[in-house]
Amino acid sequence: MIFGYLDPGSGSLILQAVIGGLTGIGVAYKAYRAKRGLGKVDPGSEQDGDEEKAGDAALPAES
Amino acid sequence: MSTPVPGSFRDPASRVVFDGDKVTRLLDERGVEGWRALSRTEFFRKAVADGRLIESVEVDPPDGSAGALIHPRLDLITYPYEWTFSMLRDAALLQLDLLEEALSAGLTIKDATPYNIQFVDGRPRFIDIGSFETYRKGEPWIGYRQFTRQFLFPLMLRAWVGVPFQPWLRGDLEGLTPAQMSKLLAGRKRFNTSALLHVRAQARMESRMGDRAVRKDLSEAGFNADLILANVRKLRNLVGSLSWEEGEQGWSTYGECSHVARDRTAKSEFLETALKRFAPRRVVDLGANDGHFSRIAAANGALAIAIDSYEPVLDEVYRTSAGTSLAVALTDLANPSPSQGWASQERASLMERARPDLILAFGVIHHLIYGASIPPGEVVRWLSTFGCPVVLEFVSPSDEMVSKLVGNKLPHELHPGGEESEFRAILDKLFVTSDEHVLSSATRVLFALEPR
Numbered sequence: 001m002i003f004g005y006l007d008p009g010s011g012s013l014i015l016q017a018v019i020g021g022l023t024g025i026g027v028a029y030k031a032y033r034a035k036r037g038l039g040k041v042d043p044g045s046e047q048d049g050d051e052e053k054a055g056d057a058a059l060p061a062e063s
Numbered sequence: 064m065s066t067p068v069p070g071s072f073r074d075p076a077s078r079v080v081f082d083g084d085k086v087t088r089l090l091d092e093r094g095v096e097g098w099r100a101l102s103r104t105e106f107f108r109k110a111v112a113d114g115r116l117i118e119s120v121e122v123d124p125p126d127g128s129a130g131a132l133i134h135p136r137l138d139l140i141t142y143p144y145e146w147t148f149s150m151l152r153d154a155a156l157l158q159l160d161l162l163e164e165a166l167s168a169g170l171t172i173k174d175a176t177p178y179n180i181q182f183v184d185g186r187p188r189f190i191d192i193g194s195f196e197t198y199r200k201g202e203p204w205i206g207y208r209q210f211t212r213q214f215l216f217p218l219m220l221r222a223w224v225g226v227p228f229q230p231w232l233r234g235d236l237e238g239l240t241p242a243q244m245s246k247l248l249a250g251r252k253r254f255n256t257s258a259l260l261h262v263r264a265q266a267r268m269e270s271r272m273g274d275r276a277v278r279k280d281l282s283e284a285g286f287n288a289d290l291i292l293a294n295v296r297k298l299r300n301l302v303g304s305l306s307w308e309e310g311e312q313g314w315s316t317y318g319e320c321s322h323v324a325r326d327r328t329a330k331s332e333f334l335e336t337a338l339k340r341f342a343p344r345r346v347v348d349l350g351a352n353d354g355h356f357s358r359i360a361a362a363n364g365a366l367a368i369a370i371d372s373y374e375p376v377l378d379e380v381y382r383t384s385a386g387t388s389l390a391v392a393l394t395d396l397a398n399p400s401p402s403q404g405w406a407s408q409e410r411a412s413l414m415e416r417a418r419p420d421l422i423l424a425f426g427v428i429h430h431l432i433y434g435a436s437i438p439p440g441e442v443v444r445w446l447s448t449f450g451c452p453v454v455l456e457f458v459s460p461s462d463e464m465v466s467k468l469v470g471n472k473l474p475h476e477l478h479p480g481g482e483e484s485e486f487r488a489i490l491d492k493l494f495v496t497s498d499e500h501v502l503s504s505a506t507r508v509l510f511a512l513e514p515r
Contacts, residue, residue, distance in 0.1 A: 006073075006174050010277045011268025012208035012241075017281060019260055019297060020290030030284035035277050 010035075069408040070178065077193025081136070088119070088132040088193060095130035097170075097196035104168040114183065115157060117190045132192060138345075138366050138390075140416050143177040143213065144233035145392040145400055147378035148221050148307045150187070151228070154180040155214040157187045159299045162204070166288050166295075171198040175206030176213050182391075185384035201282030204291045211261055212238035215302065219244065219262070222305040223252045227374065229393060236404055241266035257301050309375035322464065323426075326502045330425055330456070330509060331359055333500050337454045337511045338363045340497065343421035347449075349396055350427025354380035354389065360423065361389045368417050370394055392417075396427070397435035414449075422446055422453040425509075429458035432481060433468040439480035440489050447493040453512045457486055462506035483508065 014035075017028035065087060071079040076094035080087050090098060098121070101107050110116035117134050124131040143151055154177050162172045172194045179191035216239040217228030224247050231239060239247075245266040248258055334356055338346075346360040351369030353376055360367035366388050371377045372395040381391045392413055394400050400413040424446065431437045446453050458465055460481050469477060480489055490496065494512035501508050 006205055006209060007274075008203070008205040008278075009208035009265075009269055009272075010275050011270070011272035012211075012265055013203045013205075013277050013281060014272065015260070015265050015268045016203055016207045016294050017284075017286055017290055018264070020293040023285075024290045024293070027281065027284045027286050027290065031277055031280040031286070034280040034284065035272070035275055 069406075070404065070410060072405070072409075074174075074193055076196075077191075079134075084136055086134040086136045087122075088134060089124065089128040090130035090132070090193065092129045093196070094193055098130060098132065098192060100197045101165075101170060101192065101195040104170065106164045106168040106170075110161065110164070110189075114186060114188060115161065117188055117192065119192050134190070134192070137181055137183060137190070138388075139368060140181060140411075141390065141392050141413075142232075142400065142410055143217070144229045145394055145413060146177075146182075146229070147374050147381050147391065147393055148218070148228075149378050149382055150182065150391075151177065151214065152218055152302060152305060154187045155210075155218065155302045156299065157189060158210065158214065159295050159302065161189055162206075163292060163295050163299075165195060166198060166292055169198055170195050171202070171204070171288075171291075173205050175210035182381075185381065185387055185389065198288055200288075201286050203278065203281050203286055204294065207294065208241075208265070209238075210298070211244075211265065212240060215261060215298065216241075216244040218302060218305045219258075220247060221307045223248065223255075223258075229374075233400065233403075236410065241269055257297075261298075261301075322504065322507075325504070326507065327355065329500065329502055330356070333498070333509045333511070334359055334423065334425075334454060335363070336498065337421070337452070338365070340511065341421050341452045343419070343452070345418060345420045346423055347417045347419035347421070348423045348425075350424065350430065351380065351391075352376055352426070354384070354391075356423055356425055357389050358387070360421075361387050364388075365421075366390065368392060368419070370396070370399075370413075370417075372396065396431060397437065419449050420451050422449055422451060422455075424453060424455040426456055426458075428455060429462070429465055429468065432478065433465055433472075436478070438478040439486055443486075443489050443493060447514055450514055452497075452514070453494065453510075455510050455512065456502075457483065457508045457510060459483055459506040459508075462504070 014028050014031055017024035065080040065082040068079045068081060076091050078089055080089065107116065111118055119132045119134055122131050122133050157180060158175055165172055173196055174194055179189060179194055180187050181190050217232055220226050220228045220231065220239065241262055244262045248262060252258055338360060343365050346365045347368045347370060348357040348360065349370055351357050351371045354369045357367035357369040369377065369380055369389060369391045372393065374393055377391050377393050384391065394413055402408060402410065402412045404410045428442050431442050432439050480486060490510065490512065494514055496510055497513055498511035499508060
């Protein structure tokens with residue numbers, strides 16, 4: 001991986017896939033699921049306790 | 064002897080030093096790789112030719128660097144908190160256009176900050192060649208968040224909320240966060256599709272994702288350059304659609320004021336004489352308003368820096384300055400841009416950058432004296448600190464404009480030194496009067512002054 005000097009913001013990186021269109025929504029969904037719960041126990045493992053979907057995550061908190 | 068540029072330290076791959084009148088960019092191995100990839104493209108050649116990218120020549124690097132470039136030194140550096148709305152929008156469009164063209168050439172721009180753009184002859188020019196690097200398959204646009212914080216949200220703030228962005232950008236050099244922008248949006252704009260995505264969804268995603276590493280996951284999920292291009296094109300449409308019109312009249316009708324029309328010819332002639340006498344290369348026009356006198360200075364071969372605090376008029380000056388040596392800077396003279404940022408040196412004060420050979424102060428010092436309550440002696444002392452000739456307009460307390468400015472003040476609330484005889488005594492301590500002219504109203508006197 002190449003890391004820059006700039007903090008790109010994890011949420012912003014996934015969001016820009018959503019903005020990219022239908023294909024990007026699929027990419028964001030996959031990446032978001034891959035990242036759920038990462039870092040709590042083992043950075044290499046996935047956890048399934050989070051029932052939220054990427055589509056929900058891309059929506060604003062307020063309405 | 065090279066001097067590091069205080070604002071150039073964040074990118075380890077590329078930093079800039081002043082070397083006399085030259086600007087040298089020192090590159091590490093990654094920086095050299097990015098430069099070589101960029102310099103081979105047709106996109107680079109065209110963007111330099113049309114003035115959107117700064118000229119760059121590769122030279123032998125000094126010890127400790129893998130590569131070095133020489134750039135021309137720009138006459139003036141301004142910061143986004145000194146730009147008008149149209150300037151920030153033009154800079155944003157340039158940033159997006161260059162990114163789109165770079166991606167089409169197999170490159171990307173790794174950041175997205177307006178500090179990488181400067182205005183030369185009234186047009187935006189991208190100056191940070193070190194920002195270009197080869198696009199690696201699967202990588203997202205690293206600068207997206209920075210673009211929204213420093214370009215998009217400030218423009219939205221003005222266009223959609225009606226609040227000037229400059230104080231915010233001056234107060235926080237990183238710009239507005241998505242969460243801040245989300246709280247500032249009100250009414251129907253909150254439900255605008257672009258607001259939902261770039262502002263509210265980004266704020267929500269930031270809150271939810273924290274700082275978890277996701278670049279590898281995005282790459283493995285199939286992220287590609289087409290997604291960046293789609294985002295960039297949508298952002299371009301959005302930025303291009305943002306506009307702002309000042310509702311109130313204020314100084315936008317300045318040129319129609321009776322004293323302005325009456326005195327303009329005499330003041331223009333006085334300035335022309337002073338320009339011939341002092342032959343300045345850099346004229347700083349304090350309280351430039353509609354830029355009439357700055358244009359005269361520019362037409363006489365000087366770099367004219369038009370400074371004013373009223374954005375609607377200065378924005379119009381910018382929009383009519385393309386192709387001229389007239390630069391604009393929005394700032395309040397009673398509180399001009401300070402030195403700030405890291406070690407209080409990252410961003411220099413406006414007056415350090417302006418470096419005038421001649422100060423022009425027509426129709427302005429009475430606003431400092433009677434509007435901002437700065438003592439006349441302090442105003443003159445400040446003008447003398449530049450160590451250059453000053454062309455100024457003295458306005459007597461009996462002038463109709465001063466009467467308006469002091470309408471709500473009692474005599475004892477005004478500083479002494481405002482009467483013409485008192486003001487002349489203050490001037491005589493610090494300046495020699497080379498020329499003077501009493502305007503037809505008899506309440507205003509023009510002075511051409513040289514420092515003692």
